[in-house]
Amino acid sequence: MGELILGIIFFLLSLIIFFQAGSLPDSSYEPLGPAGFPRIIVLLMGILSFFLIVKKIRSIDFDKINLNFRTIYKKYKLIFVTLINFLFYILIMRFIGFRISTFLFVFITQLLLGPRDKKKYLLISIIALVISLGSYYFFQNYLGVIFPTGIFFE
Amino acid sequence: MIDMLILGFEQILNFNLLINMFLGVLAGIIAGAIPGFTITMAIILTLPFTFAMSPTVGIATMLGVFVGGLSGGLITAALLGIPGTPSAVATTFDAFPMVKNGQPGRALGIGIWASFFGSLLSMILLITLAPQVANLAMKIGPWEYFSLIVFALTIIASVTGDSVVKGLLAGLLGLLIATIGLDPMSGTARFTFGIGFLEAGVPFLTVLIGIFAVSRLLTELENKEEVKQGEKLVTGKIKFEIFTSLKEVLGQPINLIRSSLLGALIGAIPGAGASIANILAYDQAKKGSKHPDKFGTGIPDGIIASESGNNSTAGGGLIPMIALGIPGSAVSAVMLAALQIHGINPGPMLIINNPEIVGTIFVGFFIATIFMLLIQFSGARLFLKITHIPKYILVPTVMALCVIGSYLLNNRYSDLYILFVMGIIGYFLKKYNFSLAPVILGVILGPIAETNLRRSMMTSPDWTLFFTRPISLGFLILGLLSIMYSIWQSYSVKKKSNGI
Numbered sequence: 332m333g334e335l336i337l338g339i340i341f342f343l344l345s346l347i348i349f350f351q352a353g354s355l356p357d358s359s360y361e362p363l364g365p366a367g368f369p370r371i372i373v374l375l376m377g378i379l380s381f382f383l384i385v386k387k388i389r390s391i392d393f394d395k396i397n398l399n400f401r402t403i404y405k406k407y408k409l410i411f412v413t414l415i416n417f418l419f420y421i422l423i424m425r426f427i428g429f430r431i432s433t434f435l436f437v438f439i440t441q442l443l444l445g446p447r448d449k450k451k452y453l454l455i456s457i458i459a460l461v462i463s464l465g466s467y468y469f470f471q472n473y474l475g476v477i478f479p480t481g482i483f484f485e
Numbered sequence: 486m487i488d489m490l491i492l493g494f495e496q497i498l499n500f501n502l503l504i505n506m507f508l509g510v511l512a513g514i515i516a517g518a519i520p521g522f523t524i525t526m527a528i529i530l531t532l533p534f535t536f537a538m539s540p541t542v543g544i545a546t547m548l549g550v551f552v553g554g555l556s557g558g559l560i561t562a563a564l565l566g567i568p569g570t571p572s573a574v575a576t577t578f579d580a581f582p583m584v585k586n587g588q589p590g591r592a593l594g595i596g597i598w599a600s601f602f603g604s605l606l607s608m609i610l611l612i613t614l615a616p617q618v619a620n621l622a623m624k625i626g627p628w629e630y631f632s633l634i635v636f637a638l639t640i641i642a643s644v645t646g647d648s649v650v651k652g653l654l655a656g657l658l659g660l661l662i663a664t665i666g667l668d669p670m671s672g673t674a675r676f677t678f679g680i681g682f683l684e685a686g687v688p689f690l691t692v693l694i695g696i697f698a699v700s701r702l703l704t705e706l707e708n709k710e711e712v713k714q715g716e717k718l719v720t721g722k723i724k725f726e727i728f729t730s731l732k733e734v735l736g737q738p739i740n741l742i743r744s745s746l747l748g749a750l751i752g753a754i755p756g757a758g759a760s761i762a763n764i765l766a767y768d769q770a771k772k773g774s775k776h777p778d779k780f781g782t783g784i785p786d787g788i789i790a791s792e793s794g795n796n797s798t799a800g801g802g803l804i805p806m807i808a809l810g811i812p813g814s815a816v817s818a819v820m821l822a823a824l825q826i827h828g829i830n831p832g833p834m835l836i837i838n839n840p841e842i843v844g845t846i847f848v849g850f851f852i853a854t855i856f857m858l859l860i861q862f863s864g865a866r867l868f869l870k871i872t873h874i875p876k877y878i879l880v881p882t883v884m885a886l887c888v889i890g891s892y893l894l895n896n897r898y899s900d901l902y903i904l905f906v907m908g909i910i911g912y913f914l915k916k917y918n919f920s921l922a923p924v925i926l927g928v929i930l931g932p933i934a935e936t937n938l939r940r941s942m943m944t945s946p947d948w949t950l951f952f953t954r955p956i957s958l959g960f961l962i963l964g965l966l967s968i969m970y971s972i973w974q975s976y977s978v979k980k981k982s983n984g985i
Contacts, residue, residue, distance in 0.1 A: 333916060334917045337914070337917055348661065348676060356673055358671055361943050368938065369664045369676070372661050373657075375653070376658070379657070380654060386650075406709075407707070409706040409712055417884060418905060421902065436881065437885050440880070441882075444876070444880065444881070445715065463885075470889070
């Protein structure tokens with residue numbers, strides 16, 4: 332089922348890109364132009380994904396498909412949790428800075444993924460602290476990388 | 486030649502130089518092991534330190550970083566399945582399954598020895614073949630380049646995993662990702678869909694980190710109960726036997742020599758390099774193998790091919806630099822810059838005017854390789870402990886490192902969004918058995934292929950030139966043979982397994 336969906340996505344993608352490429356300007360001194368190469372790619376992609384779709388539709392058993400979001404969520408709970416944390420981490424870094432957001436991400440994600448064991452909290456917080464502060468000062472001092480500092484330190 | 490080597494030894498046997506070189510190798514290994522931190526970046530960071538050194542010390546230190554970096558990618562590639570540098574992508578194919586089978590010590594040991602011999606063989610090639618290979622590399626124009634890339638792209642057909650169609654789709658996706666951003670020839674923005682930061686393009690290292698690292702980490706979380714109980718990558722005692730791995734590596738001389746030759750040749754072609762060589766060597770090892778169906782399940786053959794293939798590009802990359810004074814890779818370009826800062830003019834006259842520099846490079850390369858072996862083996866027991874860290878600690882920590890790695894590539898905040906999206910794409914592709922290596926191949930090779938195709942069409946609209954220029958035709962024939970061979974091989978494997 333997943334392969335079928337991916338096949339359809341690939342097919343739609345090739346259609347979109349093919350028509351998008353039409354709006355790119357032609358070049359007078361160059362025969363291929365900016366649209367040529369991408370069009371070759373999506374042409375092949377369209378044909379191959381069509382193959383994949385046809386092949387999967389034939390072999391799929393539509394009665395067995397279960398699209399209950401709750402069961403999917405339960406099965407992949409940790410992945411959802413991690414991804415959501417990860418997205419928040421990236422989004423809030425700009426506002427609260429690299430150090431705090433990294434600490435929060437590493438700490439909270441370890442907490443949510445790991446066993447409920449109070450003895451581990453100390454270890455988890457030390458790791459989060461080392462990763463966030465250690466990398467910040469190392470890269471800032473030795474490599475001159477400027478991480479977002481955040482509103483609290485401005 | 487002998488004089489030059491003696492001269493090189495005289496230069497190298499200097500305490501200050503050896504210390505600097507040792508530190509260089511160590512720094513290279515660490516940099517190579519961190520995803521997102523490339524060897525080129527490590528070399529560029531070393532450059533300012535070399536200003537204060539004499540030219541021979543400076544060049545020896547940089548060689549150390551180079552050789553160390555190429556073998557450092559092995560550590561994370563084998564133990565976590567995350568290539569630390571693009572040159573270790575193919576190492577993950579067999580080394581990580583071997584780790585999962587409970588043999589992390591074996592995987593690391595084989596990888597280290599293969600790196601060592603690859604490096605050594607390429608040094609021998611460097612000394613003996615430098616002028617000849619350099620001449621061949623100079624004949625490469627846009628036609629040959631395009632045909633070489635077409636050949637390299639045909640490798641996709643053999644790393645496709647269970648379905649050729651899915652593998653090709655993954656490769657095309659990679660090619661398409663690489664077209665996002667400003668068109669390399671005309672500067673028109675392509676496929677940015679109005680998102681401003683996409684105009685800068687999608688950096689291929691961000692794709693690598695997202696597709697390989699983030700997706701791999703997410704996959705590790707699929708078994709909810711075990712992660713909750715503190716599951717580790719490897720349970721049980723880790724065995725690490727240096728000499729058993731040495732025997733295993735030396736037991737495959739053909740694989741070792743073929744991969745090193747390929748690596749050195751690819752390294753000598755300007756613009757190509759270790760990121761292509763490791764996959765090409767893996768592919769050829771699979772094609773030449775009696776049991777190609779076992780590749781990808783955790784056999785030594787795959788690790789040997791990839792690691793000797795990528796390490797031998799170091800020697801190959803230095804060939805055009807010494808013989809012609811042109812850089813074979815970004816790394817040797819920085820080394821050339823370091824020489825120029827010291828007032829030494831690289832070029833065909835380098836061997837005559839500054840034999841001590843060339844001698845230092847030859848001998849220094851050898852010493853760096855020995856240092857690499859020493860550091861890797863003494864650190865191995867420490868590295869192996871990574872596999873005993875519970876996943877609930879490992880996953881968030883490495884993810885944060887991925888974010889740091891992607892950010893410091895360009896100091897660009899928007900790259901993190903790309904990382905997130907690539908991680909999700911990678912996870913879904915992996916989940917439904919699309920192989921991931923073609924995506925990376927596509928992203929690396931796409932821009933080179935497009936630029937050279939269009940450049941050659943601009944030079945002359947006559948497309949028959951691709952077939953009439955001998956080297957170009959040779960690469961195209963190789964590409965055709967490579968596709969035909971992989972189809973034949975997968976067919977005969979299927980037939981064999983049906984027969985049982």
